[in-house]
Amino acid sequence: MMSCILVFYLAFFGILPQAPDADVLYAQREQIASARQAAEIWARRLKTNPRDYDAAWKLARAHYWLGGHAPETERKRFLETGVEAGRSAAAIEPRKPEGHFWMAANMGALAESFGLRQGLKYRGSIRDALLTVLSLDPAFQQGSADRALGRWYFKVPSLFGGSKQKSEEHLQRSLTYNVNSTSSRFFLAGTLLGLDRRAEAIAELLRVLDAPVDPAWVPEDREFKQQAERLLVTLKQKR
Incomplete structure (x- = not known):
């Protein structure tokens, strides 16, 4: 008791x-x-x-x-x-x-x-x-x-x-909901590389690095920034 x-x-x-x-x-x-x-x-x-x-x-x-x-x-x-x-x-x-x-x-x-x-x-x-x-x-x-x-x-x-063209269309559309999306911009960079648009891809990767971190997606944003940094290093080495 x-x-x-x-x-x-x-x-x-x-x-x-x-x-x-x-x-x-x-x-x-x-x-x-x-x-x-x-x-x-x-x-x-x-x-x-x-x-x-x-x-x-x-x-x-x-x-x-x-x-x-x-x-x-x-x-x-x-x-x-x-x-x-x-x-x-x-x-x-x-x-x-x-x-x-x-x-x-x-x-x-x-x-x-x-x-x-x-x-x-x-x-x-x-x-x-x-x-x-x-x-x-x-x-x-x-x-x-x-x-x-x-x-x-x-x-x-x-x-x-x-279809890389359809890939680009969908990724560009996703950016209308969040222009700073690190995932959309990182994926878009990959698609642009697949379309042989290297300069545009590099610009997207730099935008990933510059994007503010979303408080709801901190771990994911951090990982996409790290991936973007590594890919930029690789692309510079291939010049």
Whole structure:
């Protein structure tokens, strides 16, 4: 009885430790342990309530991050479960963009990182999901669907529907939602190099370096700036 009273008073006065906040943990995702913990919280929520839309799409987003930053042996598993979490979110709320987008993002990471077979497996599904996001909310996450479609058209061989011209169109459109997007400008630089427009590509890479950091995407912005810097060094060496 006394222990119950003690717990009550500790809780009343805010002395008991609070349950960790998954959103706060995810904001610290550069620390892989924090990203894992956030994913575990959302996974438990989704297991408790399979109709928890926020838990489903946030789990897909967390697994996308982990699929690119966890130890190599774990990455494919994270991305595959990220696809399933995104698919669950899209089924729960088909008229909202988050599930479709993060399902496509995880598929895209699998396609880029794990060979031709994965690329062929997901090629059509990625494009369809991103077109769905465009139809629902083209401004979602500062034009993320156009940005990802720009990358899709760049990476997919022309025989299977790829087009560097369409890649440029989508990436330029994504910049209308955020002119300082480091990801859009970095991807655009790659497309311009593919179109043999080296000077324009270098200009885009310099814009990546000059762009302000978005508080919501600090880790991603930092990584794109690092990639831009490395690519600029490579291009200068090839003069």
